[in-house]
Amino acid sequence: MTGPPYPIPLEPLPGFWMVLGQGVSLEEACEDHLVLTYGVGKRTRLTYRMTSLSDLLMELCSGISLARLATQHEALDVCGQIALRELLGALNQRRLLALAWPDTEHPALRISTAAGWPDCQRRHLPGDVCIQLSALAAVHRIDDEMVLDYPPRGLRLGLLDPLITGWLLSFCSPGLLADHIGEAVACGRSESDVRCLIEMLVAWGILAPTPANRDDDREILALWECHALHFYTESHSGYNWGQLGTVPGASTRRPSPPLNRPRPSLARISLPVPQTNVDSGILAALSERRSVRYFAADRPVPLAVLSTFFQATVAIQGTDSIEFPGTGEGQSMDIAYGPSPSAGACHALEIHLCVGGGQVLPPGIYHYDAIAHQLCKIATAEVSDALRQGAAGSMGHHQPPPLAIVITAHFERVFWKYRGIAMANVLRDVGALYQTLYLGAQALGLRGCAIGNVDVAAFERINGMPFWREGAVGMFAFGYPAPSTGEC
Numbered sequence: 001m002t003g004p005p006y007p008i009p010l011e012p013l014p015g016f017w018m019v020l021g022q023g024v025s026l027e028e029a030c031e032d033h034l035v036l037t038y039g040v041g042k043r044t045r046l047t048y049r050m051t052s053l054s055d056l057l058m059e060l061c062s063g064i065s066l067a068r069l070a071t072q073h074e075a076l077d078v079c080g081q082i083a084l085r086e087l088l089g090a091l092n093q094r095r096l097l098a099l100a101w102p103d104t105e106h107p108a109l110r111i112s113t114a115a116g117w118p119d120c121q122r123r124h125l126p127g128d129v130c131i132q133l134s135a136l137a138a139v140h141r142i143d144d145e146m147v148l149d150y151p152p153r154g155l156r157l158g159l160l161d162p163l164i165t166g167w168l169l170s171f172c173s174p175g176l177l178a179d180h181i182g183e184a185v186a187c188g189r190s191e192s193d194v195r196c197l198i199e200m201l202v203a204w205g206i207l208a209p210t211p212a213n214r215d216d217d218r219e220i221l222a223l224w225e226c227h228a229l230h231f232y233t234e235s236h237s238g239y240n241w242g243q244l245g246t247v248p249g250a251s252t253r254r255p256s257p258p259l260n261r262p263r264p265s266l267a268r269i270s271l272p273v274p275q276t277n278v279d280s281g282i283l284a285a286l287s288e289r290r291s292v293r294y295f296a297a298d299r300p301v302p303l304a305v306l307s308t309f310f311q312a313t314v315a316i317q318g319t320d321s322i323e324f325p326g327t328g329e330g331q332s333m334d335i336a337y338g339p340s341p342s343a344g345a346c347h348a349l350e351i352h353l354c355v356g357g358g359q360v361l362p363p364g365i366y367h368y369d370a371i372a373h374q375l376c377k378i379a380t381a382e383v384s385d386a387l388r389q390g391a392a393g394s395m396g397h398h399q400p401p402p403l404a405i406v407i408t409a410h411f412e413r414v415f416w417k418y419r420g421i422a423m424a425n426v427l428r429d430v431g432a433l434y435q436t437l438y439l440g441a442q443a444l445g446l447r448g449c450a451i452g453n454v455d456v457a458a459f460e461r462i463n464g465m466p467f468w469r470e471g472a473v474g475m476f477a478f479g480y481p482a483p484s485t486g487e488c
């Protein structure tokens with residue numbers, strides 16, 4: 001089992017322990033591997049090359065303090081360090097690891113991540129700093145356990161001790177660090193463990209100094225509303241905690257609802273026979289449009305066709321500026337017009353083209369500048385392959401589409417203007433854009449398929465900025481249709 005170098009905490013944080021996640025167990029097997037059991041009967045071999053590594057991994061069963069893990073990691077040679085980080089990273093990527101605080105026998109908190117451990121560097125805080133719980137943290141119950149979720153970092157804190165839960169919730173009102181530490185010490189916790197916990201919660205953003213530092217990231221995150229953030233992360237791969245995709249009737253014994261909802265008690269007005277003599281390419285394209293999931297592998301899309309497709313479907317056609325009177329100096333907004341409607345003319349969706357082998361453009365990911373009508377390469381062929389492979393999986397097969405568009409939202413543009421409906425408007429824009437892409441492709445002899453899921457964390461790594469500044473919101477696979485599938 002190998003994985004990308006997922007960040008793992010190797011800092012000697014007092015009070016923090018690394019443990020196997022809930023329902024995960026590790027057994028020693030013969031030769032050079034351990035057997036990991038998790039989920040509903042899932043088993044995986046964990047292959048190691050050094051006995052010292054297997055001993056260290058077995059310690060995860062009862063928990064290993066981060067202080068000891070850091071020391072043991074330092075004591076390994078470079079190959080051992082890489083192997084350990086790879087193994088822990090692979091476990092972490094499958095969400096099989098957690099941090100326990102402040103001990104493993106009766107932990108008060110079990111901290112897990114849906115995305116990869118954020119920065120675990122301690123930053124000293126003076127005792128007179130005032131801190132408060134982030135407005136983006138949400139406490140809710142899952143089965144019998146209360147949890148605190150903080151989606152910007154993909155963190156979930158299992159709240160296992162009522163006293164510490166109450167103490168954590170007391171951060172709802174701003175209070176001095178020294179006072180908070182004193183209260184936790186009065187609950188029987190060690191001062192150094194509590195200080196370290198608070199410093200980490202501040203580093204991760206779950207607790208924030210008040211008034212907040214006015215750095216750019218915090219200001220943009222402050223534009224998000226709690227409901228939008230939780231909805232966004234829970235409905236995309238990468239930061240979500242539950243199941244995604246088709247789970248027919250999972251939560252009910254009821255049959256699937258009918259397609260039509262007749263209203264038998266109401267009078268009906270029969271509509272005239274629709275006109276068939278309207279000469280319109282759009283009407284024809286609307287009636288012929290279908291999703292196509294298999295594409296010709298040996299028919300590259302010429303650059304001129306790609307250019308026409310982008311010009312027709314996503315290029316900005318004009319710009320303007322609107323003023324917001326009475327909102328203070330400089331409160332104006334640049335807006336745009338294009339082939340798809342966009343709520344508030346925000347046009348906050350960005351287009352990224354994933355190109356596979358055998359196309360005119362070299363494989364990789366390209367950002368499309370919708371104003372200049374130009375492309376620039378932002379990522380390698382391997383990354384493009386991974387995203388196109390994900391699209392193939394969503395289309396129910398293994399053959400990646402030759403081309404795919406990843407749609408991201410520049411959230412700040414929409415959230416700057418709207419409250420409450422901002423995320424809904426982003427997704428409405430995506431829906432409108434999907435149809436424009438379908439029709440544009442149809443008109444050019446291309447075919448495509450909207451994709452219902454995209455890995456937010458994967459695109460975040462490509463884009464080099466947190467999802468809450470610019471995050472993936474959709475995908476569209478396209479190319480020339482495969483001649484044999486009979487899909488169109």
Ligand SMILES: Cc1cc2nc3c(=O)[nH]c(=O)nc-3n(C[C@H](O)[C@H](O)[C@H](O)COP(=O)(O)O)c2cc1C
Pocket residue numbers: 289290291292293394395396434449450451452453
């Ligand atoms: C928002 C949205 C998400 C979709 N996601 C997927 C997907 O992940 N995989 C897939 O094969 N088709 C996907 N589709 C295509 C639908 O399955 C398709 O539109 C539907 O089956 C109707 O077929 P038609 O488009 O040929 O009329 C999606 C369509 C929309 C609008």
